[in-house]
Amino acid sequence: SAVISQKPSRDICQRGTSLTIQCQVDSQVTMMFWYRQQPGQSLTLIATANQGSEATYESGFVIDKFPISRPNLTFSTLTVSNMSPEDSSIYLCSVIWMDAVPLEQYFGPGTRLTVT
Amino acid sequence: DAKTTQPNSMESNEEEPVHLPCNHSTISGTDYIHWYRQLPSQGPEYVIHGLTSNVNNRMASLAIAEDRKSSTLILHRATLRDAAVYYCILGENGNQFYFGTGTSLTVIP
Numbered sequence: 157s158a159v160i161s162q163k164p165s166r167d168i169c170q171r172g173t174s175l176t177i178q179c180q181v182d183s184q185v186t187m188m189f190w191y192r193q194q195p196g197q198s199l200t201l202i203a204t205a206n207q208g209s210e211a212t213y214e215s216g217f218v219i220d221k222f223p224i225s226r227p228n229l230t231f232s233t234l235t236v237s238n239m240s241p242e243d244s245s246i247y248l249c250s251v252i253w254m255d256a257v258p259l260e261q262y263f264g265p266g267t268r269l270t271v272t
Numbered sequence: 273d274a275k276t277t278q279p280n281s282m283e284s285n286e287e288e289p290v291h292l293p294c295n296h297s298t299i300s301g302t303d304y305i306h307w308y309r310q311l312p313s314q315g316p317e318y319v320i321h322g323l324t325s326n327v328n329n330r331m332a333s334l335a336i337a338e339d340r341k342s343s344t345l346i347l348h349r350a351t352l353r354d355a356a357v358y359y360c361i362l363g364e365n366g367n368q369f370y371f372g373t374g375t376s377l378t379v380i381p
Contacts, residue, residue, distance in 0.1 A: 189368055198359070199316065199371040248315050252366055259366040260306070263315030 160251060166268040169239055176235045177267045179249030184229040187252040189261070190222075194245045205232040205249075229254070239271045276360045281376045284350045292345040292375050294360030299340050302364050307334065307345045309356040310374070316359065319345065355379045 163178045179188065188205040203211040203224055211224035226232040236243050246268050250261040277295040284290040296305065307319040320327055320334045322343070327334040333346040347354055359374040 187366065187368075191371075198357075198373050199369075201368055201370060204368055250315070250369075258321060260318045260321065261308075261316075261369060262318065266315050 160249065160262060160264040162247075162249060162264040162267050164267060165265065166270075168270045168272060171240050171271055173239055174235055174237045175239065175269060176233050177247050177249075177269075179232045179234070179251075179264055181230045181251055184254045185251040186229075186254050187261075188226055188232045189250045190224060190232070190234045191248045191250065191263075192245045193248065193266070199248065202234070202247075205234075236269065239269075241271045244269055244271045276362060276372045278358075278360055278372060278375045280373065281378065283378045283380060284347075285380050286352060287349050290347040290350045290354070290377065292347070292358050292360075292377065293342065294344070295342045296360070296362055297341045299362055303362040304365050305334065305336060305340075305343050306361045306363060306369070307332070308359045308361065308369075309354075310359070311353075311356045316371075319358070321365075350377075350379045352379050352381060 159182045161180045169175050190202040191199040192202055193199045201214050202217045202222055203213045205211050205224050205226040207226045221237050223235045246266040248263050248266045250263045252259055304321050304323050306321040308316040309319050310316045320329055320332050322334045322336055335344045357374040357376050359371050361369045363369055
């Protein structure tokens with residue numbers, strides 16, 4: 157079955173630094189999304205990662221804080237910049253597989269980020 | 273974005289059916305009703321989805337009200353592995369999701 161992997165699986169970072177999270181899938185997808193899940197909360201959509209163009213950000217999220225790349229149909233990165241403790245969350249990517257039936261989202265295992 | 277309303281938590285005894293309700297009175301004509309669940313320490317996983325008609329799959333059944341303003345996810349026999357947060361989400365097929373707060377299901381042995 158198709159696989160979604162995220163690296164790193166977890167990290168502890170100091171405030172003011174940046175962390176880049178990778179999302180890799182083993183077959184081509186049409187859509188890739190990035191979500192954040194703060195402790196004890198539901199998921200919040202950060203942005204849609206668009207292949208070869210700038211990501212589409214949701215209200216409250218900006219490119220300077222969360223730059224996203226998607227160079228091809230199987231890979232995307234999310235960077236959390238100039239981190240503060242409030243950025244401590246689980247970050248998840250999700251994908252919609254090309255030609256999948258149904259066209260549902262499949263989620264990666266998440267990256268647990270702790271900012272000290 | 274059309275919103276959904278779900279109870280914060282529910283309990284069920286093991287091997288009994290569970291009916292998880294969701295209200296979505298502002299649903300649009302093109303919105304599908306999607307159900308996902310999130311097991312502890314995992315990403316959400318797809319359960320079922322539907323548009324107008326009731327749907328069945330190996331995991332669950334989805335009952336959709338005739339006016340589409342509410343739906344119910346039915347787990348026919350709850351097991352301990354079904355303990356999770358269940359999310360009811362509205363959206364067009366193939367588009368981004370806006371998650372609500374979900375229902376935390378506890379299964380009692």
